[in-house]
Amino acid sequence: MDQNQWTNIATNQPSSTGDTLLEESLEEYIRAAYPAIDTDIENNIPTSASASSSTSTPSSSTQQAKTTPTCQKPVLKKGRTNRILLYNGCFNPPHQGHLAHLTHAYRHSGADLHIVGAVVLVAGDQYLKWKMGRAPGALRLTVAQRIELWNRELRAQGPNRDGSADRGVDWCWVIPEDKWSATVDELERLFEMDGFEVEFVRLAGGDKVGLRGVEHGVWGCGLTVTTDVSRPVEFCERVRGGGEVRLRDLPGHTKWRRVLQQGDVVGEDNDAGVRGGAPAQTLASMSLAGYVSQVCWRGHCPPRSHTSTGPPVPSRRSPVRLWATPAPIAPEHKREAWVCESTYFTRSTYTVRFITSTPQDRLDPNLSSTKLREIITEAATPGQDGRVLEDRLRGVALSPELLAKFIREEMGKNIKE
Numbered sequence: 001m002d003q004n005q006w007t008n009i010a011t012n013q014p015s016s017t018g019d020t021l022l023e024e025s026l027e028e029y030i031r032a033a034y035p036a037i038d039t040d041i042e043n044n045i046p047t048s049a050s051a052s053s054s055t056s057t058p059s060s061s062t063q064q065a066k067t068t069p070t071c072q073k074p075v076l077k078k079g080r081t082n083r084i085l086l087y088n089g090c091f092n093p094p095h096q097g098h099l100a101h102l103t104h105a106y107r108h109s110g111a112d113l114h115i116v117g118a119v120v121l122v123a124g125d126q127y128l129k130w131k132m133g134r135a136p137g138a139l140r141l142t143v144a145q146r147i148e149l150w151n152r153e154l155r156a157q158g159p160n161r162d163g164s165a166d167r168g169v170d171w172c173w174v175i176p177e178d179k180w181s182a183t184v185d186e187l188e189r190l191f192e193m194d195g196f197e198v199e200f201v202r203l204a205g206g207d208k209v210g211l212r213g214v215e216h217g218v219w220g221c222g223l224t225v226t227t228d229v230s231r232p233v234e235f236c237e238r239v240r241g242g243g244e245v246r247l248r249d250l251p252g253h254t255k256w257r258r259v260l261q262q263g264d265v266v267g268e269d270n271d272a273g274v275r276g277g278a279p280a281q282t283l284a285s286m287s288l289a290g291y292v293s294q295v296c297w298r299g300h301c302p303p304r305s306h307t308s309t310g311p312p313v314p315s316r317r318s319p320v321r322l323w324a325t326p327a328p329i330a331p332e333h334k335r336e337a338w339v340c341e342s343t344y345f346t347r348s349t350y351t352v353r354f355i356t357s358t359p360q361d362r363l364d365p366n367l368s369s370t371k372l373r374e375i376i377t378e379a380a381t382p383g384q385d386g387r388v389l390e391d392r393l394r395g396v397a398l399s400p401e402l403l404a405k406f407i408r409e410e411m412g413k414n415i416k417e
Contacts, residue, residue, distance in 0.1 A: 024194065026074040026084070026117045030173050033186035037173055073170045074116040076196045085109075085118035086219050087203040088177055090128050090369070091146050092139065094398040097230035097367040099153065104229040105203050106171065108335040108355050110259050113223075115201070121177040121219075122146050139373050143176055145406050150174040153398035180219070201225055206233040209352060214250060216342060216350040224350070229357040231365050236354070245336070245356055252344055253352065259337040335361075372397055380407050 031037055076082045087102050102118060109115050123131075125143050132138045141149075154172055175183060184200070191198045202221035208214070209226045211234055216224060228236055237246040247256040336356040341349060372393075379392040389407065393400035 023075045023077045024196070026076050026082075027170070027173075029076070029187055029190050030117075030119075032190060034173075034175055034179065034183045036179075037175065076116060076191075076198065077114075078196060080114050080197070082116045082196060082198045083113050083201045083223075084198065085115060085203045085225070086121060086200050086221065087118060088121035088123065088219070089205070090123045090131060091120075091150065092128055092132070092141050092369055093372060093403055094146060094149050094153070095367060095369060095372050095396055096398065097363050099398060100361075100363050101205065101227055101230045102172070102203065104227045104335075104357060104361060105225050105355055108227075108337070109201075109225055109353065110261060110337045110355075112259065112261075113201070113353075116171070118172045118203070119180075120150055120172060120174040121180050122150070122174060124176060124178045127177075137377070139376060139407070139410075141406060147174050147176065149397075149399045149403055149406075152402050156399075184219075199223070206231045209250070209354075210234050211248065211251065214253070214342070214350075214352060217348070222348055222350055223353060225353045225355065227355040227357060229355075229361050230363050230367065233354070236356075247338060247354070250340060250352065253340040253342050256338045256340045256354070259339055259353070261334055261337070367396065376407060380411060 085102070085105060087098075089098070091098060102120070106115055106118055122143055125140075128140055128143075132140055151174055154174070187198075200219060200221050201223045202218050202225070204215060204218070204224050204226045206226055206228060209224060214224065218224075226233065235248045235250060237248070238244070239246055249255055335358070338354045338356070339351055341351050375392050375396065376389070379389045390400055390404045393403055397403050
């Protein structure tokens with residue numbers, strides 16, 4: 001398929017500049033690279049694309065989607081590096097902490113990064129079986145079930161904890177981790193064909209970034225983002241009521257530097273000491289070219305960056321352009337972003353970006369998949385009213401009603417056996 005054919009399919013209309021695309025919907029590329037995404041989310045859950053093309057009677061959730069305000073769909077644009085979060089894990093089962101971590105990073109990573117969307121990569125059944133071991137009675141949801149739990153929650157219409165309506169309908173897709181290699185190869189081809197510069201950014205849990213080491217290079221990502229919204233991180237100390245931070249340097253990395261955001265006033269206090277409101281100096285004064293990167297863990301490959309044709313752009317192995325001029329952002333929506341770079345000598349530059357949270361943002365730090373499995377063990381007993389389990393899961397698990405259904409079905413199989 002040549003570029004003109006792909007353009008017609010992707011946009012359904014001619015480009016305003018002839019054959020040159022200046023911007024395009026990310027969703028079209030995801031669906032083209034991984035067509036099974038439609039099958040994975042078709043469980044009576046309307047999406048923005050399928051709902052508009054359906055000729056059947058709209059369901060109540062579809063009607064609500066039309067009246068509930070949502071954010072603009074993610075769009076790839078030329079003249080900048082478009083970044084996509086990759087969030088991988090077992091998610092057995094997925095819980096509100098996972099969703100909060102993802103949403104917080106998507107919204108508050110900083111306008112300079114141009115985060116346009118996210119992909120959740122769910123680990124396969126064999127990996128989960130290995131990780132869980134032979135514990136008797138351990139909950140082992142299939143990859144299809146874990147994907148469905150994510151999709152049902154992401155497509156649900158309702159307010160977030162902060163009162164906003166968007167729950168990820170337009171900017172997040174869930175894919176089996178073992179399908180990602182083929183999917184990203186196809187995405188690379190399509191991005192290069194249309195001349196969009198795209199870079200994937202790893203969203204890591206707080207346990208993957210710490211004082212004992214940092215997992216760099218996973219899925220070829222040169223930039224790793226993490227937050228403390230769902231669990232504390234060991235390198236961040238909260239002071240003065242939890243609203244300010246003191247950051248400990250990560251071994252093998254430079255000192256933390258605060259990212260200057262729109263509306264900040266340049267000041268001299270730019271280290272990771274106690275923050276009293278004096279913002280850091282602009283990142284334009286930092287020479288990232290002087291920093292080199294840490295040895296790849298586990299043999300992961302260098303960063304993958306998909307560059308456009310035309311004016312000079314960074315190479316596939318160039319450092320993340322953290323000094324790009326940020327777009328305007330409302331002060332009340334900002335969270336502090338801090339960066340440090342690895343100092344080990346390799347051919348690639350690896351960067352960590354930490355997104356702080358407010359006390360109002362943070363969830364119960366004890367929330368985890370392990371804790372959720374304990375709740376399930378206590379509440380899911382044979383003969384007990386299924387509503388008890390649903391009530392215990394509500395507000396903790398993603399898609400609690402569906403998860404309770406999966407658990408009851410599994411219990412029924414065990415009784416028959």
